[in-house]
Amino acid sequence: MTIHPQTIQIFLPSGDPQGIREATLITRTIRTIEIPRSRLDTFLRMSESSQVGIYFLFGENDQTGQPRAYIGQTGNLGTRLKQHNEKKDFWNRAIVALSLTHSLTVAHAHFLEWLAIKKTTEAERYELDNQTLGTYPHTPAPMEAECREIFETIDTLLTTLGFPLFAPPIKTTHIFSEPTENIYSIEEKDLSNTFYCRTNGVDGQARYTEEGLVILKGSFGRLQPCDGFSRHNTGYVAKRQALIDQGILKPDADRLVFTKDMVFKSPSPAAVFLLGRAANGWTEWKDAQGRTLADVMKRNENSKDRNE
Template sequence: MRPFSLRVFVPSGDPTGVLIATRDDGIGKATIFSRSLLGEVKGRKEWNLPGIYLLVGPSKLYIGEGDPVGKRLEDHAAKKAFWERALYFTAETRLNKAHIQHLESKLVKLAQEAGVVPLDNGNTPQAPALGEEEYAFVENVLADLLLMLPLLGYPQFEASEVAAASSDEEVDAPHAAATGKRRAAYSAMPRGLLFHSTSKDARATIETVDGGVLLKAGSIVASEPAPSFDVWMPKYAQMRRQLIESGVIDAQDGRLVVKQDQFFSSASGAATVVRGVSSNADGWIGADGQNLGDLLRQWKQKNFC
């Protein structure tokens, strides 16, 4: 995460009125208003742009998209009685119909995963197919939006527990020294050790090699990553997509199967791609029952403490 500023503009001068929030480095703006101010918001140009929106009541949340966003909000004012406040997010010339459908799908799944408040949505919308560049763009928009929402009073997408970070300095080594330690730890281990991991619909095997591990052909990868995977683990989400697009991971009998051995510089990276959620090396278990995370920590303690 990087530092940022959030600016809130109050067009009427009344802090209980319509609010316009923008990030200093963002591409769009969030318009926040109470139900009684719907008529005032209709006069703003953002009303006629494609956008994603949230309707919030005392104990319920609805997430939707519209192109233009205003028409959908007007429909909900007539047909949905539960909501008291609303927020919609637009970006003139930058967000199109496919972008906002992607944002809607991801926000619904994130809200379901967080479980903070019941959703009024009747179904889970499917995200449209996007090219690699467009996908990366809209995921960056989503990440920025998720940082803004809690500051604007919308915490419904924050899970009570964040996925455990790696304890073996592997998931994203922050500097060259840590990367060097990691490589040295793997290089010092005997070659050819096998470790296995089983979780939900994933079942995989890795083998220790010089400088890292091999995810073995025949391993089964989780068919669907966690909804928050792209947000919190973008590096491995992108790696997972590339491996699927290249055919290294391919569909077979309704499952995602690793078709050829794939090198990873860390066991946690392999576990994260396999499980589709932030993972560490502790989940890789050897034939003697010892996990790979403990072996790596023992090596680091011996050599760097």
């Protein structure tokens, strides 16, 4: 997605910020409509429901809490969403993308669906509920160029609405080196804003972003939690096992290795996953100078002022 100043208009047809929301870039002809599952009947009565378009279903994995999505295209958005309402359980919100000028064709929608699935798979941010990833559809060069411009608009609107489907969890480039003599390593090209959680059997590296703490692929923690921790933290144990089952965490000898970048909304669960014990992430994560995340983010400034 190209970053530059843009003006986005969000319209609330019912006036309810939690209801249906329509978003447009004022200079583009693509509109997205966000539909809570509970308001699907309202969308089905809208004229836009009969249009050609691409659509996205959003929810989460019940076991791990990881965000989940399904991507599709159709010649009739209302009919397809009604089918998914009957057959798919995981989703709670849908977003449809359509043309204000009714210029999208099924050929456009096929290419956009393929490209959206491809970009989502590469970003590794959402679990995809799609059973197949599809194949590149033969598309004339002028239409493909048009579709890629449309896709950029959809990307911007989805992200603005809170669904950064195509964005990797972290934008900086890092390289995960495959194990040599059972040692994993991460080569950072940019060490600014990097935090570390390191102790015996633990080597975690992370970046603090707008969405939370992102543990970098290749970080590893303890395979076995500390004595007593598992018995009193069954939710943590279940979530960790689910991530192992999905291959996000890979057991290796006496350690658990992150096979992909993973976002934690709070730094404490990120530290707990690595250390296998109760932990305060604000103090466990430290930068290259040894400053805690709390100090870097100036969380302690007020308390220091009160003590002086």
